[in-house]
Amino acid sequence: MHRVAPFKTPAFWPALLFSITLLFLQGCSLLSKQKEEESASTPRPVAGADKEDAGKEKKESHDAFSLEVEAPDRVRDYLIRHLELQRYRQIDDLGAAELSRLMVAAEANARELLGTLGYFTPTITLELKETPDAPAPREVKVTVVPGEPTLVSLVEVNFSGAVAEDAAGEAQRNAVRAGWSLRPSVPFSQEGWDNAKTGGLRTLTAKRYPTASVKSSRADIDADTARAQLRVAYESGPAFRFGQMLVRGSDRYSPVNALRIARLPTGEDYDQQQLLDAQQRLASSGYYDSVFLTLDTEGTDPQAVPVIAQVRDAxxxxxxxxxxxxxxxxxxxxxxxxxxxxxxxxxxxxxxxxxxxxxxxxxxxxxDVPGERAWRWFTGAQLKRDTSGDYEVDSARLRGGMSTSTDHIDRSYFLQYDNAQNKGVGAPPSASALTLNWGWTGRYFNNNAQPTSGYGVAVELGAGYTLTGERLPFLRSYGRWLGIFPLEFTADSAARRSRIALRAEAGAVTASERALIPTTLEFLTGGDNTVRGYSYQQIGVTNAIGQTVQGRYLGVGSIEWQRPFVYKGQLTDWESVVFVDAGSVADKARSLRPKVGVGAGARWKSPVGPVQIDLAYGVDVHKLRIHLRLGFNF
The missing domain is CATH 2.20.25 (N-terminal domain of TfIIb)
Known part of the structure; x- marks a missing residue:
């Protein structure tokens, strides 16, 4: 196999090694400084103090009492966390008489805490025992029989203000009532009551009524019948519409550019999500280091309320x-x-x-900056040397066209020139071509950075002519799809559900066999994001001398089971996966024969994005490979 001499960078590696050495020495100095500070902050023993005195001092430091709560698990854990009696445990000189007085207050405190959980008729017993042989000299035992939980028997949600008068407000009134979480026959709790009111207010302020508030709320509890009647009234205030966006804090970039990037729908009904989307577009544009959009609701016309964009230039x-x-x-x-x-x-x-x-x-x-219709001009150039299959390719690419990005959809039209110079024994002929392309990408995930449900689809179509050898037309098509589907039966919480991720990828170059197509427009597969268990672009067409080269047809499929990892009842940032990948490349569609990879791995939700760690076995090559990946992109 012919190999081209590696790219040489004689000055780079010494510089990199020198930088790493400086960072290492700096880290060591910081570590030494930290140890010195810790040593300085640690009390030193007084001269003349012996080990016996130190051991005696340590032995005499103990809790004034131990606390045991006997109750159902949910009640027990809540009381252990919130009983005020816990605050006095470390007062080592607390006497029995003082502790007895604290226990009287502890009973009232326990009843109050149980009331927040919806238990208003509990039986509470407190006992104080002397435990001279235990680490703590006394033990306080709290026994709780919570009684019947209080159930919600009635819910009344009322409205005043514009939402009660406008015909357009009916949809939001219905949404608040439909989304009310503390429904009749559901156990009452103070936390649930607060969350239900907050959830209703959030639904109301999300659209048209950003100044809405809770006008009044009342929970009537009948302890004898263990029933709760809930009444809440919301005041919506006026309905608002977006006015002009005012940019503040920018001296370097034109405010007109900010308006075009943000694409805030001036004149339309206020929508919190549209405001957040506009803020995100400005923040991700690269022109600003920080962006914060607020609605100026004071002293203005509600039908044209200004939006203040406070920015800091990049x-x-x-x-x-x-x-x-x-x-x-x-x-x-x-x-x-x-x-x-x-x-x-x-x-x-x-x-x-x-x-x-x-x-x-x-x-x-x-x-370019987007125009009034959100389309922008772009152009680009690239020079690349790549190990592609079993040979090397020196390629050049030029492109120019128009593109636009909306909330979920990216579209583009562009003209592209490709030139691929293939090097090595058995390499395909070098070629160049000109293509007119259209691209469309739709993302419908619940979270574009770390999705747990939804789908994405991308399509690329190109029509072109070869510029090397005989001038012949060709068509290039490519598509990919990813769907993530929660499994409803695996857990009661959406975050705990297992998921199935399905992935498909297909491509085709339709042309005469005589057409010399640049290899950069043809297909190879294998690697972290395609068929795991195989090295990068290992799967292709095998030529007459046994080398791997690009092909005109591509097919890839994958199924992956993702399962969140729960430890001691708590959802962690880790999840496990098992998967099967399959992919193939050929010069004819009927010649596609899938190569399979199977394996298992883990995902970690790191602060900078999801980290993927997979161990895969390539069935056709009989090898194990580790695959690492940071971040999610579609």
Whole structure:
């Protein structure tokens, strides 16, 4: 197999090693400083004090009493956490008489706490025992028979203000009543009562009525019958509509650009989610380091209420050095440069220089500010050297067109030039082509960063002509889909439910056999995000001399069972997965033969995004591989 000499960076590795050494020495100095501070803050023994005195002092430090609560688990745990008697345990000189007086107050405190759980007729017994042989000299035992839980027998939810008068408010009134969590026959608790009122208010303020409030609320408890009657009245205030957005705090970038990026629907009914979406679009645009949108509801016309955008400008230029590692390509070093307002054009330019064991690339993407209809012009260029299959490819790509992004959908139209120079014995012929492309991506996940349900779909279509050899037309189509479906029967909480994740990917290049298609437009698969158990782009077409090359047809499928990990009844940030992947590449659709990978792994919800760790077995290659991945992208 012919290999091209690796990309040399004679000055980079010494610099990287020197930087790592400096960081290590700095960490050691900080650690030493921390140890010195801890030593300084630790009391030193007085000169002349012997070990016997120190041991005696430690032995004499103990709790004044121990506390035992005998009750049903839910009641027991709640009392242990919240009984005021707990505060006095560490007073080591607390006498028996003082403790007896505290126990009288403890009974009233326990009744009050049980009332918040909906138990208004409990039987409570408190006992004080001398325990001279135990670590604590006394023991307080609280025995609780909670009695019958109080059930909700009546719920009345009333409204005043514009929501009660407007025909458009009927939908929200119905939504508040339908979403009321403390329904008749449900056990009453103070926490449940508070949550129900807050949930109703949240539903009311989410649309049209941002100044709504709880006008009055009353819970009538009949302890004899263990029944609760609940009444709450909401005052909605006026209905609001979005007015003009006012940008404050920005000196570097045009307020008009902020309005176009935010796309706040001026003149429409207030919607909290639309306000948050506009804030997110501004925050992710790259022009601002911080963004906070608020509705100015004081002293203004409710039908055109201003939206205040308090922003802090991002630097005009930014350079980021990155170091990473993937199981597909090994160690990675990257340098990113961002220019938020290019001279003359005023566009935003994002450029990257990246090196890893298999890929070296430099690219740049220039993007205009969105126009009034949210479409923006863009152009980009890329030079790349990549180990593709069993040979190396030097490729160049130029593209330009228009794109738009809405809340869930991205669309684009662009013209693209591709040139692929293939190197190595048995490599396909070098080729170039020009294509006109359309792309559409829809994301309908409950959380785009760490989804637990929903689906996403992406489609790309391109029509082009080859520019090398005989000029022939061709069509390129590609699609992928991911669906995440909770399994209802696995747990009572949505966060605890197991999930099934289904993934599908397909592609085709339709052309004459004589057409020389750039290999960058054809397909390979295998690796972290495709068929696990195989190395990066290991699955392709086997040529006459046994090498792996790109093919014109692609098919990939995956099924994965995701199960949240619960420890001692508490939901953790970990979950386990088992999966089966299959994929194939061929030059003819009928020749697709799937290669299968099976395995298991774990997911961790880290502060910077989900971390994926998988151990997979490639059935066709009879090898185990570890796959690591950070973050979720679709």
């Amino acid at each position: 630097p005009l230029q930014k350079v980021v050095l990155g170091v990473g590692f993937t199981t597909d390509n090994g160690a990675r070093v990257s340098l990113d440069h961002t220019h938020n307002q290019m001279p003359l054009l005023g566009w935003r330019a994002v450029s990257r220089l990246q090196f890893d064991q298999k890929t070296q690339l430099v690219n740049t993407q220039w993007t």
